[in-house]
Amino acid sequence: MTIRGMPLCRSLALPLAAALVVACGEGAEHGVPGELRGALDRDYPGWRLGRLDGWLTEQLPPGENGQWMRGDFDGDGRQDYAVQVVRPGGGRTPQLVLLYLRRGTALRPRVVVELPRTQGTFILRIPGGTTGEDVEADTSVFYPVDAVAVNHGQEASTSHILTDTGFVEVLTGD
Numbered sequence: 001m002t003i004r005g006m007p008l009c010r011s012l013a014l015p016l017a018a019a020l021v022v023a024c025g026e027g028a029e030h031g032v033p034g035e036l037r038g039a040l041d042r043d044y045p046g047w048r049l050g051r052l053d054g055w056l057t058e059q060l061p062p063g064e065n066g067q068w069m070r071g072d073f074d075g076d077g078r079q080d081y082a083v084q085v086v087r088p089g090g091g092r093t094p095q096l097v098l099l100y101l102r103r104g105t106a107l108r109p110r111v112v113v114e115l116p117r118t119q120g121t122f123i124l125r126i127p128g129g130t131t132g133e134d135v136e137a138d139t140s141v142f143y144p145v146d147a148v149a150v151n152h153g154q155e156a157s158t159s160h161i162l163t164d165t166g167f168v169e170v171l172t173g174d
Contacts, residue, residue, distance in 0.1 A: 032068055036081045039100055039107040050084035050095050053119045056153065066122030071146035073162050075128065078102045082112070082148045084123050092116060097123055097150055099162065112148055112160045112167060120153035132159065136171040 032040075032049070040047045049067045060066050068083040081100040088094075093114035100107040115121060126132060126147040134141050143161060149172065151157040157173035 031065075032083070033081070035107060036068065036083065036100060039109070040083070040085060043109050044085060044087045044096075046088040047085045050086055050121060051119045052122055053153075056120065056122055060122065061124070064124060066124070066151075069123065069125045071125045071148075072128065073099050073146050073148065074101050075145040076102070080146075081107065082123055082125065084121065086117060095121070097121075097148060097160075099148065101162075110162070113150055113158075118152070120155075122151050124149045124151065126159055132170070132172055134170045134172070135174055141170050 052066050056066065066084070068081060070079050070081055072078065073080045073082065080102055082097065083100065084095065084097050086095050090096075093116060095115040095117050097112040097115070099110045099112055101110060126143050126149050128143050128145040128147070130143050132141050132143065133139075141159075141161075143159070145162065147159045147161045149157055149159045151173070155174070156171070159170045159172050161168045161170070
């Protein structure tokens with residue numbers, strides 16, 4: 001069978017390859033909202049989302065992509081964002097986990113953590129008003145606001161709570 005004189009298999013090859021690239025996360029934006037995309041373009045030209053190993057994406061909770069999320073990370077009642085990006089020319093720590101906090105009508109970045117490039121790191125939101133465990137101190141931790149959990153595959157994980165003076169890091173898994 002042919003389409004416009006081209007064999008069907010060849011005419012579908014390029015669109016199919018493009019669809020596979022998007023589905024597998026190569027360059028996919030996973031629905032990053034326009035306002036967040038604009039802020040990232042402004043602050044980190046050439047950015048791209050951090051990539052995840054396929055086996056990690058299968059373990060994420062439904063509706064989560066491990067690369068970006070919404071939340072109220074500063075407790076002001078307005079929607080903020082957390083995102084994991086790779087910045088070009090980032091040297092030894094090209095991968096960043098960022099909070100984009102709403103300030104007036106703009107989004108302003110705060111670096112949560114800098115990492116070497118990895119496909120084994122994903123982020124999740126810890127809802128404010130919940131309690132977790134600090135495995136290093138063997139104590140409970142109360143999250144007064146939404147926090148960012150930075151997970152390194154099935155190894156260590158940390159949560160990061162924004163306070164007036166900076167971030168509090170809690171070891172939540174080892």
